[in-house]
Amino acid sequence: MRISQVAAKTGLSIDTLRFYEKIGLIEPPPRDGAGRRDYPEEVLGWIRFLAQLNATGMKQADRVRYARLRAEGAATVPERRRMLEAHRSHMQAQMQALEETLALMDRKVALYRDMEHKLTQESTDV
Protein backbone atom coordinates (compact mmCIF):
# COMPACT_ATOMS: atom_id res chain seq x y z
CA MET A 1 0.00 0.00 0.00
CA ARG A 2 1.32 3.43 -0.91
CA ILE A 3 1.74 6.21 1.62
CA SER A 4 -1.19 8.24 0.28
CA GLN A 5 -3.48 5.23 0.77
CA VAL A 6 -2.33 4.79 4.35
CA ALA A 7 -2.85 8.50 4.97
CA ALA A 8 -6.37 8.35 3.53
CA LYS A 9 -7.31 5.28 5.57
CA THR A 10 -5.89 6.44 8.89
CA GLY A 11 -6.48 10.17 8.77
CA LEU A 12 -2.82 10.90 9.39
CA SER A 13 -1.03 13.16 6.93
CA ILE A 14 1.71 11.82 4.66
CA ASP A 15 4.19 13.98 6.52
CA THR A 16 3.05 12.59 9.84
CA LEU A 17 3.48 9.03 8.59
CA ARG A 18 7.07 9.74 7.57
CA PHE A 19 7.64 11.58 10.83
CA TYR A 20 6.30 8.60 12.83
CA GLU A 21 8.69 6.37 10.96
CA LYS A 22 11.59 8.69 11.67
CA ILE A 23 10.98 8.69 15.42
CA GLY A 24 10.38 4.94 15.53
CA LEU A 25 6.62 4.74 15.97
CA ILE A 26 6.15 2.86 12.71
CA GLU A 27 8.60 0.31 11.36
CA PRO A 28 10.25 1.34 8.09
CA PRO A 29 8.19 -0.44 5.43
CA PRO A 30 9.80 -2.18 2.44
CA ARG A 31 10.23 -0.09 -0.71
CA ASP A 32 8.96 -0.79 -4.22
CA GLY A 33 11.17 -0.72 -7.33
CA ALA A 34 11.16 3.06 -7.41
CA GLY A 35 12.13 3.46 -3.76
CA ARG A 36 8.61 4.28 -2.58
CA ARG A 37 7.28 2.98 0.74
CA ASP A 38 5.06 -0.08 0.35
CA TYR A 39 3.16 -0.54 3.61
CA PRO A 40 1.80 -3.91 4.71
CA GLU A 41 -1.91 -4.08 5.59
CA GLU A 42 -1.12 -4.70 9.25
CA VAL A 43 0.17 -1.18 9.66
CA LEU A 44 -3.42 0.07 9.64
CA GLY A 45 -4.33 -1.73 12.85
CA TRP A 46 -1.15 -0.57 14.53
CA ILE A 47 -1.78 3.04 13.53
CA ARG A 48 -5.32 2.84 14.84
CA PHE A 49 -3.98 1.55 18.13
CA LEU A 50 -1.45 4.38 18.24
CA ALA A 51 -4.29 6.81 17.62
CA GLN A 52 -6.16 5.40 20.59
CA LEU A 53 -3.15 5.77 22.85
CA ASN A 54 -2.79 9.30 21.50
CA ALA A 55 -6.43 10.19 22.06
CA THR A 56 -6.24 8.97 25.63
CA GLY A 57 -3.20 11.06 26.42
CA MET A 58 -0.19 8.80 26.13
CA LYS A 59 2.91 10.85 25.40
CA GLN A 60 4.91 10.51 22.22
CA ALA A 61 7.99 9.33 24.12
CA ASP A 62 6.00 6.51 25.73
CA ARG A 63 4.37 5.50 22.47
CA VAL A 64 7.83 5.33 20.92
CA ARG A 65 9.05 3.23 23.83
CA TYR A 66 6.12 0.86 23.44
CA ALA A 67 6.69 0.62 19.68
CA ARG A 68 10.36 -0.20 20.20
CA LEU A 69 9.52 -2.91 22.73
CA ARG A 70 6.91 -4.36 20.38
CA ALA A 71 9.49 -4.51 17.59
CA GLU A 72 11.82 -6.45 19.88
CA GLY A 73 9.37 -9.31 20.16
CA ALA A 74 7.87 -11.54 22.82
CA ALA A 75 10.65 -11.02 25.37
CA THR A 76 9.33 -7.54 26.06
CA VAL A 77 5.77 -8.63 26.84
CA PRO A 78 6.07 -8.09 30.62
CA GLU A 79 7.38 -4.58 30.15
CA ARG A 80 4.69 -3.75 27.60
CA ARG A 81 2.07 -5.05 30.00
CA ARG A 82 3.40 -2.79 32.73
CA MET A 83 3.23 0.16 30.37
CA LEU A 84 -0.36 -0.60 29.48
CA GLU A 85 -1.27 -0.98 33.14
CA ALA A 86 0.33 2.36 33.91
CA HIS A 87 -1.56 3.97 31.08
CA ARG A 88 -4.71 2.29 32.29
CA SER A 89 -4.50 3.97 35.67
CA HIS A 90 -3.67 7.27 34.03
CA MET A 91 -6.86 6.91 32.00
CA GLN A 92 -8.88 6.15 35.09
CA ALA A 93 -7.71 9.39 36.65
CA GLN A 94 -8.74 11.20 33.49
CA MET A 95 -12.18 9.58 33.64
CA GLN A 96 -12.64 10.82 37.14
CA ALA A 97 -11.63 14.36 36.19
CA LEU A 98 -14.05 14.21 33.28
CA GLU A 99 -16.90 12.96 35.44
CA GLU A 100 -16.37 15.68 38.02
CA THR A 101 -16.07 18.41 35.44
CA LEU A 102 -19.05 17.10 33.51
CA ALA A 103 -21.14 17.40 36.66
CA LEU A 104 -19.80 20.90 37.20
CA MET A 105 -20.64 21.89 33.62
CA ASP A 106 -24.20 20.68 34.20
CA ARG A 107 -24.56 22.76 37.33
CA LYS A 108 -23.11 25.81 35.61
CA VAL A 109 -25.20 25.42 32.49
CA ALA A 110 -28.33 25.11 34.62
CA LEU A 111 -27.32 28.22 36.55
CA TYR A 112 -26.69 30.14 33.34
CA ARG A 113 -30.03 29.05 31.90
CA ASP A 114 -31.64 30.33 35.04
CA MET A 115 -29.86 33.66 34.74
CA GLU A 116 -30.88 33.94 31.11
CA HIS A 117 -34.46 33.19 32.04
CA LYS A 118 -34.48 35.94 34.63
CA LEU A 119 -32.85 38.42 32.27
CA THR A 120 -35.44 37.64 29.62
CA GLN A 121 -38.25 38.16 32.12
CA GLU A 122 -36.73 41.43 33.22
CA SER A 123 -36.91 42.83 29.70
CA THR A 124 -40.32 41.24 29.04
CA ASP A 125 -41.85 42.54 32.27
CA VAL A 126 -41.28 46.22 31.53
Next chain:
Amino acid sequence: MRISQVAAKTGLSIDTLRFYEKIGLIEPPPRDGAGRRDYPEEVLGWIRFLAQLNATGMKQADRVRYARLRAEGAATVPERRRMLEAHRSHMQAQMQALEETLALMDRKVALYRDMEHKLTQESTDV
Protein backbone atom coordinates in the same frame (compact mmCIF):
# COMPACT_ATOMS: atom_id res chain seq x y z
CA MET B 1 -2.54 37.33 48.96
CA ARG B 2 0.94 37.37 47.48
CA ILE B 3 1.86 35.55 44.30
CA SER B 4 3.88 32.88 46.09
CA GLN B 5 0.86 32.03 48.25
CA VAL B 6 -1.37 31.69 45.22
CA ALA B 7 1.25 29.50 43.56
CA ALA B 8 1.49 27.28 46.63
CA LYS B 9 -2.28 26.94 46.94
CA THR B 10 -3.03 26.27 43.29
CA GLY B 11 0.00 24.31 42.20
CA LEU B 12 0.72 26.74 39.39
CA SER B 13 4.17 28.29 39.22
CA ILE B 14 4.71 31.98 39.84
CA ASP B 15 5.74 32.39 36.22
CA THR B 16 2.59 30.67 35.05
CA LEU B 17 0.45 32.99 37.17
CA ARG B 18 2.05 36.04 35.59
CA PHE B 19 1.78 34.42 32.18
CA TYR B 20 -1.94 33.74 32.72
CA GLU B 21 -2.41 37.35 33.63
CA LYS B 22 -0.56 38.47 30.53
CA ILE B 23 -2.75 36.45 28.19
CA GLY B 24 -5.94 37.45 29.96
CA LEU B 25 -6.83 34.28 31.87
CA ILE B 26 -6.57 36.01 35.23
CA GLU B 27 -7.58 39.59 35.85
CA PRO B 28 -4.69 41.86 36.85
CA PRO B 29 -4.90 41.99 40.65
CA PRO B 30 -4.43 45.22 42.60
CA ARG B 31 -0.89 46.02 43.76
CA ASP B 32 0.34 46.69 47.29
CA GLY B 33 2.45 49.69 48.29
CA ALA B 34 5.58 48.13 46.82
CA GLY B 35 3.98 47.33 43.47
CA ARG B 36 3.51 43.65 44.28
CA ARG B 37 0.40 41.76 43.13
CA ASP B 38 -2.16 41.35 45.90
CA TYR B 39 -4.60 38.66 44.83
CA PRO B 40 -8.15 38.48 46.18
CA GLU B 41 -9.27 35.16 47.71
CA GLU B 42 -11.72 34.58 44.88
CA VAL B 43 -8.91 34.03 42.44
CA LEU B 44 -8.33 30.60 43.97
CA GLY B 45 -11.73 29.29 42.92
CA TRP B 46 -11.32 30.71 39.46
CA ILE B 47 -7.90 29.13 39.04
CA ARG B 48 -9.24 25.79 40.19
CA PHE B 49 -11.99 26.06 37.60
CA LEU B 50 -9.41 26.91 34.94
CA ALA B 51 -7.43 23.86 35.99
CA GLN B 52 -10.49 21.69 35.51
CA LEU B 53 -11.09 23.07 32.04
CA ASN B 54 -7.41 22.48 31.36
CA ALA B 55 -7.44 18.91 32.64
CA THR B 56 -10.44 18.09 30.49
CA GLY B 57 -8.81 19.39 27.35
CA MET B 58 -10.12 22.90 26.77
CA LYS B 59 -7.65 24.90 24.70
CA GLN B 60 -5.89 27.97 25.99
CA ALA B 61 -7.53 30.19 23.36
CA ASP B 62 -10.98 29.06 24.51
CA ARG B 63 -10.17 29.47 28.17
CA VAL B 64 -9.00 33.00 27.39
CA ARG B 65 -12.21 33.65 25.47
CA TYR B 66 -14.28 32.39 28.39
CA ALA B 67 -12.30 34.49 30.85
CA ARG B 68 -12.80 37.61 28.74
CA LEU B 69 -16.54 36.99 28.52
CA ARG B 70 -16.71 36.43 32.26
CA ALA B 71 -14.95 39.73 32.87
CA GLU B 72 -17.53 41.49 30.71
CA GLY B 73 -20.34 40.55 33.07
CA ALA B 74 -23.85 39.13 32.93
CA ALA B 75 -24.51 40.15 29.33
CA THR B 76 -22.23 37.35 28.15
CA VAL B 77 -24.01 34.58 30.04
CA PRO B 78 -25.66 33.05 26.95
CA GLU B 79 -22.38 32.87 25.12
CA ARG B 80 -20.61 31.39 28.11
CA ARG B 81 -23.34 28.80 28.42
CA ARG B 82 -22.87 27.84 24.77
CA MET B 83 -19.14 27.48 25.36
CA LEU B 84 -19.70 25.22 28.33
CA GLU B 85 -22.19 23.13 26.40
CA ALA B 86 -19.72 22.76 23.56
CA HIS B 87 -17.02 21.71 25.99
CA ARG B 88 -19.47 19.33 27.60
CA SER B 89 -19.99 17.42 24.38
CA HIS B 90 -16.26 17.43 23.74
CA MET B 91 -15.79 15.83 27.13
CA GLN B 92 -18.41 13.21 26.39
CA ALA B 93 -16.51 12.21 23.25
CA GLN B 94 -13.37 11.93 25.37
CA MET B 95 -15.18 9.75 27.88
CA GLN B 96 -16.23 7.42 25.13
CA ALA B 97 -12.69 7.18 23.76
CA LEU B 98 -11.46 6.44 27.28
CA GLU B 99 -14.05 3.75 27.85
CA GLU B 100 -13.20 2.03 24.59
CA THR B 101 -9.49 2.21 25.14
CA LEU B 102 -9.84 1.13 28.76
CA ALA B 103 -11.64 -2.00 27.57
CA LEU B 104 -8.92 -2.56 24.99
CA MET B 105 -6.21 -2.18 27.63
CA ASP B 106 -7.94 -4.81 29.72
CA ARG B 107 -8.07 -7.24 26.82
CA LYS B 108 -4.43 -6.61 25.97
CA VAL B 109 -3.23 -6.87 29.54
CA ALA B 110 -5.09 -10.18 29.91
CA LEU B 111 -3.51 -11.41 26.69
CA TYR B 112 -0.05 -10.38 27.83
CA ARG B 113 -0.54 -12.07 31.20
CA ASP B 114 -1.48 -15.19 29.33
CA MET B 115 1.64 -14.97 27.18
CA GLU B 116 3.81 -14.43 30.23
CA HIS B 117 2.22 -17.44 31.90
CA LYS B 118 2.97 -19.63 28.90
CA LEU B 119 6.52 -18.37 28.64
CA THR B 120 7.06 -19.11 32.31
CA GLN B 121 5.70 -22.63 31.90
CA GLU B 122 7.90 -23.22 28.88
CA SER B 123 11.01 -22.54 30.88
CA THR B 124 9.68 -24.41 33.92
CA ASP B 125 8.64 -27.52 31.96
CA VAL B 126 12.05 -28.28 30.48
Next chain:
DNA sequence: GCTTGTGCTGGAGTGCACTCCAGCACCTAT
Protein backbone atom coordinates in the same frame (compact mmCIF):
# COMPACT_ATOMS: atom_id res chain seq x y z
C1' DG C 1 23.41 48.83 57.12
C1' DC C 2 23.92 44.67 54.88
C1' DT C 3 22.50 40.20 53.45
C1' DT C 4 18.69 37.25 52.08
C1' DG C 5 14.29 36.73 50.25
C1' DT C 6 10.61 37.97 47.36
C1' DG C 7 8.83 40.30 43.60
C1' DC C 8 8.99 43.11 39.28
C1' DT C 9 9.54 43.67 33.90
C1' DG C 10 10.59 42.44 29.15
C1' DG C 11 12.25 39.23 26.44
C1' DA C 12 14.49 34.88 25.16
C1' DG C 13 14.35 29.86 25.36
C1' DT C 14 12.17 25.11 25.69
C1' DG C 15 9.73 20.77 24.55
C1' DC C 16 6.34 18.65 22.13
C1' DA C 17 4.14 17.15 18.05
C1' DC C 18 3.85 17.98 14.04
C1' DT C 19 3.89 20.68 9.23
C1' DC C 20 5.94 22.73 5.34
C1' DC C 21 9.29 23.32 1.80
C1' DA C 22 13.03 23.04 -1.90
C1' DG C 23 14.89 20.36 -5.09
C1' DC C 24 14.91 16.15 -7.11
C1' DA C 25 13.30 11.31 -9.15
C1' DC C 26 10.01 8.40 -11.15
C1' DC C 27 5.65 6.91 -13.16
C1' DT C 28 1.46 7.58 -16.21
C1' DA C 29 -1.48 9.24 -19.63
C1' DT C 30 -1.70 11.91 -23.94
Next chain:
DNA sequence: ATAGGTGCTGGAGTGCACTCCAGCACAAGC
Protein backbone atom coordinates in the same frame (compact mmCIF):
# COMPACT_ATOMS: atom_id res chain seq x y z
C1' DA D 1 8.49 13.29 -25.26
C1' DT D 2 6.33 16.10 -22.21
C1' DA D 3 3.19 17.51 -18.59
C1' DG D 4 1.07 16.33 -14.27
C1' DG D 5 0.88 13.58 -10.32
C1' DT D 6 3.08 11.18 -6.58
C1' DG D 7 6.88 10.26 -3.75
C1' DC D 8 11.64 10.97 -1.88
C1' DT D 9 15.18 13.39 1.47
C1' DG D 10 17.01 16.70 4.76
C1' DG D 11 16.12 20.48 7.10
C1' DA D 12 13.56 24.62 8.48
C1' DG D 13 9.33 26.50 10.46
C1' DT D 14 4.99 26.52 13.38
C1' DG D 15 1.78 26.77 17.36
C1' DC D 16 1.01 25.86 21.89
C1' DA D 17 1.81 26.35 26.65
C1' DC D 18 4.71 27.39 29.38
C1' DT D 19 9.61 28.29 31.68
C1' DC D 20 13.75 30.68 32.47
C1' DC D 21 16.68 34.60 32.89
C1' DA D 22 19.01 39.26 33.57
C1' DG D 23 18.90 43.17 35.95
C1' DC D 24 16.59 45.76 39.09
C1' DA D 25 13.61 47.32 43.45
C1' DC D 26 11.86 46.69 47.85
C1' DA D 27 11.47 44.43 52.48
C1' DA D 28 12.69 42.04 56.75
C1' DG D 29 15.76 40.00 60.02
C1' DC D 30 20.29 40.04 62.16
